[in-house]
Each structure stands twice: as C-alpha cells, then as structure tokens.
Amino acid sequence: MPRPFIFALSRLKLLYWPDPFRQPLFQTELKSASSGSATWRSTLDGVERVFGYARLERYPLIVTAGYDRDRLRMEWMTANLTNVLLNIVLLLTITGMGVFVLRQVGTNVRQSN
Secondary structure (H helix, E strand, C coil): CCCCEEEEECCEEEEECCCHHHCHHHHHHHHHCCEEEEEEECCCCCCEEEEEEEECCCCCCEEEEEEEHHHHHHHHHHHHHHHHHHHHHHHHHHHHHHHHHHHHHHHHHHHHC
C-alpha cells in the first residue's frame, strides 16, 4: 500500500494521500454538503478527530482541517472550569432556596388549617 506524503511547515501540514477515497470525507460527507464538519477516526494516525472541510468553488480543491477531539475537550474544560463550577454552585443555591420556600409554604398551610 502506498504511504502518504506529509509536508510540514511550522504547524501547517500538507498531506498528499495516494488513496484518499477510503476516508469518510469522500464516502459520505461530501455527498451531502460541500462544506461542514464531522467527527471520524483519521486514517493517517488512527486518532479520532473533529474535521472541518470545504470544497472550493473556484478551484478543484478540497480543504480539510482536523483537530484531536480529546485535546479540544480538555482545552475547553480548562478554559471553562471556573464557569462550570460557578454554575454548579449557583444551581445548588437556587435548589436550596426552592426547598426552603416550599417548606415555608407547607408550614404556613399547616398552621392556617
């Protein structure tokens, strides 16, 4: 089986794949839309990635970029950890206040009867 050629410039990698038509991009994704995003396991390194793709109108070229899904999730979590914790504390506070109000209403109903 022919091996792919990778040309790397800094963080940009240009890839020539001898048989690209076995990838899900060509089998399913491009049949439904000329641009979009999807998740599949990369045939190059076997890592599950989130891919964005676009078919250029002016040139017979398809551009794709793939990001490691687990790394994206970890970066999102570290960037939003404070917000997630604050939302959990706020949810627990509102729930506690709701329980307190319902107990007070129950106490008032019992005392009025």
